[in-house]
Amino acid sequence: MSLFNSDYQPISTATPATAATHEPAATSTPVPVKGKAVTYSGTYSVGLVDVNVPEVVKDDDVVVKITATTLCGSDLHLWHGEATGIAAGTVLGHECVGIVDKVGSAVKNLKEGDRVVVASNIACGECRFCKQKITSMCERTAQSIADLRGSTGQRTPESFGCGHLPGKMPGAQAEYARVPVADFNCLKIPDEVPDEKGIKATSNGVKQYIQTDAVYINSIVPLRRIKDTGIKDGDIVGIWGLGPIGQAAVRFAALAGARRIYAIDKLDSRLALARQGAKPGVVQTINYQQLEELDDVVEFIQAKCPEGLDCAIDATSTHEPKSLLHKAEKVLRLESDNPNVVNECIRSVRKMGRVGVVSSYPGAMNHFNMGAVMEKGIRLFGNGTPPVHLYWQEILDKIVSDELDPTFLITQRIRLEDVPDFYPVWASRVPSIQKVFAVTRFGPEKAHPGTPALTSNQQLERLDGGRRRSSLLVTVQQMGGRRRSSFLQSMLSEGKTYLDKALGTAQ
Template identity: 35%
Template sequence: MKALTWHGKGDIRCESVPDPKIEDDRDVIIKVNACAICGSDVHIFNGLIPSMEGGDVLGHETMGEVVEVGKRATGLSIGDRVVVPFTIACGECFFCQRGFYSGCERTNPDREKAKKLWGNSPAGLFGYSHLLGGYSGGQAEYLRVPYADVGPIKVPDELTDEQVLFLSDIFPTGYMAAEFCEIKPADTIAIWGCGPVGQMAIRSAFLLGAERVIAVDTVPERLRLAETAGAMTLDFMQEDIYERVMELTHGRGADACIDAVGTEADSRASLDSFVDRVKVATYMGTDRPHVLRQAIHCCRNFGTVSIVGVYGGYLDKIPMGSAINRGLTLRMGQTPVQRYLPSLLGRIAKGEIDPSFVITHRGSLDEGPVLYSTFADRKDGCVKVVLRP
């Protein structure tokens, strides 16, 4: 089958790889109808994610049709159309039983590697390094889905592939980011990053009752898309974000701040963001946390900082003194997608949101390598790429 594979920094190829096979009775095989390039895939493209190996199949936003079913993959049948969560969960361990599927104790066969870096291991993820299981991803013609009786959700015929595809990751992630904020009707929510997750967070914040959303970015197309949702936009290349947030909130700060950027904050934003980039380039640091620093400073006393942008290692100069002395709550995590699927599918079915609004580019797997570059470089107004194998 064809698949998109990683061969080093900036080197994504569409090539032939072996077809997946049933390896466990709880597996299913799906024929991929649609998949997407995620912002966190760009971290792989840019060489920032450790433990990648040449030939690894990429991708963790996938949906398709079930074509083979293991003996214990209950609830699914050949021909079912399903969306696959990017988090792989057993459904039985301590964390799964409590709804924290992305902390599953059983699905990362590389957990000892993860423990050395992070102190403990999260769940396995599709297409996201040998720190997180080395699972083949879904930017391919077919995908093996382990623990399929827990993960995939069947979707109704009346909803299109593009309406439901982002249930695999970015819609639940953006929704969780807003949910972490515990939004009250008069709240102002500030969101850094108007990429796909940020766009979902903006709309989710309004769905959950925010009075005002302030969206921070510099890419014109992304700022315009945020404005169509009703957000007030700030361009960090044109304005001092801290000063403007304080002005807009009468000196108090935003009720909650969402970091939807993570490790690759724009190095042009400020002196500290430039220093972060130098540190990463010279192996003196692992991440570029300028946005997180700014979000903490812009948050009101006893507010919440919600972090869904991906970080991988050790962050320098985080203003913990500010967070502690002003009573901030920091909430973060990889999204336990399975927890959100039924309710968010319901919101789509009711017409409360159509996540396909974020798609700007479509293509085939053969076009995938070029589209990776387009997305990574934010060229041609690119916000979100969907591929059709």
């Protein structure tokens, strides 16, 4: 496999040549080597810039030459301005695979030229949580400008490319990345595993691990939900939301032995893809928009399964609210929770059932159905930041053995240079796009068989939200943001606070 695309030239590390002279050469500071990176420059605005190639800072660091990265739904929180405290110039992205380029003196298990997938969350490898590989609980690496102690009682682990609460570590939508505690936070991948199969090492399957992209990581989140909720042979499972996380959850639930899986979404293309995730008859799909009422999802499941589900998994996104109240909160930038799907899950499971849920907001779900949880003895599992290190070897093994092939998620293949133009496309929720695989100039020259070819400039322009529309889209969205003056925003926020206190729902 060629490490360079034919139309790229490698970055030169040589200093500028000097004219011949008999005088001793003057000592000069080496010119920093530059690499491309996608950086945040404001709400609805990202760009491709030249940044200094990172160096080994600590003895246990490595610098990875990234071959592939991805766009994740979590990146849209930053693009939409939904996460505060992000500095302009923050390198985005948290999912990648690549080649070890520089190695610190204390690194024992890696050498230059090794192909690795990089964990999305940075762990110390030594604390009591890391020793159990529950790395999403690691507190020693947190360098965030703020923490979540007010709502969770503990700090959050450091993550790549978030630039706010989970730390300031530059991200993976770049040509290079520095990885701390590299022996622990990098997983070597075999040469026979292509990037397209290994990128999921961060989010969000065995062969997916090999990819530098985020494909592998996205598999971690649904696998954790399957593990936490304890799906076993003969279980009846419901999965709400059939994006990349939900699709992977369908397949993991089938591998765990679920005899029936209800897959719920509103897009026929996603429903059709979910039906391919298990042997015929196991997956039964529900298009909730074709039901008379939103709550009819629960009634439909109860009619088909009177005793209720054994397990329900919320794999939905806060970007697509269902209720009118939630839609209004989103427009006014007052969104704090997304309890609708969680409540549907709670109502659908049988007594002593299990519900796995992830929410993108601290202190979310403050309106979920606690009474039903208590009366039915439901076990509720939060599945937010995944413990990547706990599951990535298992997923890699499944990929190598062909038990799991994560490439089914990849619907778009683009160059790193096209990532900024693709953010509006990604935000427009084009139904045909599931997972975006972005290759750098160091990536494979040809796509792995069965995965999409590179999207051309002409194809990108024709996509909803593409280059022809992006300027208008951004302008309209920014105008909408400017209409909400800081005074109005403050008044609305205070009004919501008083209402929460009056209703007893304040945190």
